[in-house]
Amino acid sequence: MGDHGTASGTQAVDRAALLVSTVVLAPAPLAFAEIADECGLPRSTTSRLLTALERTELLERNEAGSYVAGPLFWRYATRHDPFEEVGRLARPVLERVGAETGETVNLGMPRGERVVHVAQVDSRFLLGTRDWTQVEVPPHASSLGKVLYAFDALPLPTGELPGLTDRTLVSLPALRRELAEVRRRGWATTVDELELGLTGIAAPVRNARGEVIAALGISGPTPRLVERLAPLGRLLTDQAEQLTALLRRRTPEEGVA
Template sequence: MEPSRKTFCEVSFAVTEPASSGTQALDRAVQLASMVVQGDEPLSFADLQETSGLAKSTTSRILAALERGGLLERDDTGGYVAGRLFWLYAARHDPWEELVRIARPVMERVGSDTQETVHLSVVRGDKVVQVAQVDSRYLLGTRDWTQVDVPNHTSALGKVFLAWGVLDVPRHDVARLTPETLTTHAQLDRDGAAARRRGYAVTVDELEVGLTGIAVPVHGAHDDVVAALGISGPTSRLEDRTEELGRNLVTRAAEVAAVLHGNTHHVTKEGVA
């Protein structure tokens, strides 16, 4: 059988034990709804029926029920897409709340791995905003950064968005906060290229003397950078460990990305399987 032209996540709900007709019908409805919601494109009746392996009459009956309930709907071409209930839920909730919920367990693991303060930031307009933090296990290094306005070019989190093209590198010289702050377009451009090569951004004494930060991009469902995951701490503790910590963050960011991509079967308690 040739694969479908559509690209979507195949969801399988194998029933290994006897189930009541009600439970089996619910399993099948969840299967079809999951295919549509996780699909990259609208899915046709034929796509859904063929991939699910359900009889045409069963597929038709379940899809009609999902449409009536607002869980699925059809676009102008007749393809199935997520229904109004999904969009209503999304509109009523801060989109970053779901990101924080997904990332929080990973942030806790980063904190356990490194013992340092862990940050999660997103872009709002032209600003980098920290939306979650896990505090350092050390007394020296604990500070609440969620309410602090940090210039984008002075933090590792901000440098992630500059390096990966989410924000434009400033064309004009920017503020010098310490002798180590990078202030020119050329300096920031070179720094961004280096960050992309190694997979993580670094700041050493650029925001405050004695403070080092390391951060990595978090990729969303369409491979765009939706957040930055990072740590910060005293330069004396971090300066000789930047490569080790950077690699750790790259691995942990991949865990968050796996969930955002819907590939939850790749995530285990210990990390990415």
């Protein structure tokens, strides 16, 4: 009897592990029937095990009802590789902003004294499209960087700052005044500071502890954006808050580091 119980328990664990690995390794979310067919398990068994795996947060269902990896995976990933995971979670938000504005959308996170572009949605305009994930941008000339400076996610630089155009802020007092305005307003801008003719706007993204961990921003030609700074700043603030809420739901205890 004991041996039979042990064998049954081992079989249940093996089957549950098969379900988890099938879902996690799949290139797209899987429907219930797809999982049952792929694993070759009876549907009643598949249903029972999937319910247990959802309860223990190893799997979950998306809005369409298909199965994806659960919150436990995201908590582990955000603790060990926050850039990739936050970028993945942010993708729908970036796509919404891109659809509404038509501009290039980026998510930037701090690493040391740099801003790392962890996700991007390209502009629908030919003029303004660029892969910022491959470009090293000085934070003081970046709207993403200004957000991270303003909310203490990046250490402030010391000494004179390199001037990239005649609009770049090159003194710490000037940068500090700008960052105070960013904190008051809730979003940052750069107009012709990184490149003449290029404007950026960004807003802060927070973790479950309320700390700013990323910046959501758009960039594009100055003539297209400069007259729309305030409405675009409000749009980015709203979408950044939605991303913040998503991150809090994913990591309710620890937040994203």
